[in-house]
Amino acid sequence: APAQSAASGAPREASSMSFSIIMSRNPVRRSLATFHTIEDLSRLQAVSVTTQSACEDVDAWFESASMALPKFKLCRELLGTASRGQFKALLKTFINADVAEGCEVPLGTLDDARKMAKVLGNAQRSVAGHHARGGDIAHAVVGRLSFDSETVDAAFEESLDPGTGHQDAPDLCLGTCINFTSATSGSHGAAPLCLHFAWQGGCLLLSARDDSVPSKGIEMPQDSDPDPYSLLADGRACQKPLTLDVMCLSHALILNYRGVVLHKNSAWQASNSGIFVATKGKQAACKALTSGVLCVVCVRDEMPDHSTGLSKTLHLDKPRR
Numbered sequence: 001a002p003a004q005s006a007a008s009g010a011p012r013e014a015s016s017m018s019f020s021i022i023m024s025r026n027p028v029r030r031s032l033a034t035f036h037t038i039e040d041l042s043r044l045q046a047v048s049v050t051t052q053s054a055c056e057d058v059d060a061w062f063e064s065a066s067m068a069l070p071k072f073k074l075c076r077e078l079l080g081t082a083s084r085g086q087f088k089a090l091l092k093t094f095i096n097a098d099v100a101e102g103c104e105v106p107l108g109t110l111d112d113a114r115k116m117a118k119v120l121g122n123a124q125r126s127v128a129g130h131h132a133r134g135g136d137i138a139h140a141v142v143g144r145l146s147f148d149s150e151t152v153d154a155a156f157e158e159s160l161d162p163g164t165g166h167q168d169a170p171d172l173c174l175g176t177c178i179n180f181t182s183a184t185s186g187s188h189g190a191a192p193l194c195l196h197f198a199w200q201g202g203c204l205l206l207s208a209r210d211d212s213v214p215s216k217g218i219e220m221p222q223d224s225d226p227d228p229y230s231l232l233a234d235g236r237a238c239q240k241p242l243t244l245d246v247m248c249l250s251h252a253l254i255l256n257y258r259g260v261v262l263h264k265n266s267a268w269q270a271s272n273s274g275i276f277v278a279t280k281g282k283q284a285a286c287k288a289l290t291s292g293v294l295c296v297v298c299v300r301d302e303m304p305d306h307s308t309g310l311s312k313t314l315h316l317d318k319p320r321r
Contacts, residue, residue, distance in 0.1 A: 056081070065091070071099040073106040083110045090117040096124060100143035100178055105294065112249075116142075116294070119247050123298040126245070130300045137242070137301040143178040145197060145248065146292035154199040155289060156282055173199040174215045178297055195244070195297060198268060204276065205268040206260055208242050208299070219267040245298040246271075252280045252288040255295070261303065 061079035123140035130138035151173035175197035196207040248255035257274030278285035
């Protein structure tokens, strides 16, 4: 009888050992790395000692998070036991993010992750609130904004009225474009929106287009402070304006513009409702602007309410740098 008992226990012991070996191997850990698994790993840990060991492994969490966030470049330490709980609290914001084509979002530290989640979360709530109020167009996207290195000094010149038309007008520094998805087309089936950026005379210029015109083909404004309702006097004045927020995340500079009013396919529009500060000096800011800075851009089809805006309250419409 003892011999039979020992014999009957041997397969169970062997099976348990085999399961443990299987769970410890990388292909099995990778099988846990699915969209749903990252939300269920904590519960899976409680199934048995074997699964607990596999799920406590940093690699399992890192691979699961990386597969759930394919456009984010994560640091392995974010999924370690010391910071995993805090990072998991930010996951929903990142999973719901729309990241521009070709852009990778690096999250090297927990502080970087918190800052990105805060800015992105605010933009996502703004989008949700606009849709709840019946808005047609509202979307937020994470992108990377960079400018021409040969003319980037235009960002640091004394603020001038853009588009003066004089022969001695300051250089125009063109930036990359950020393309929105069809979510910005509204209910009328229009083409996706493309946002253009430029600097001139220390002023950030913006243009929102769906007509495929390149940045170098956009006209300069004729009025430095036009009425947003009369930007298009050629029969398109009834077009609902767009409101744009641009918030950059960089250790070298602060670039935060909110409530910039644009009409689609119009001239460059000066951004006067925000701040741009080279917090680490001009050289560091130039390097950041030319190599590319992460930004969160939010667009809505509405006129902004500047009555409680931070920039208005602090009189930062045209800050000195």
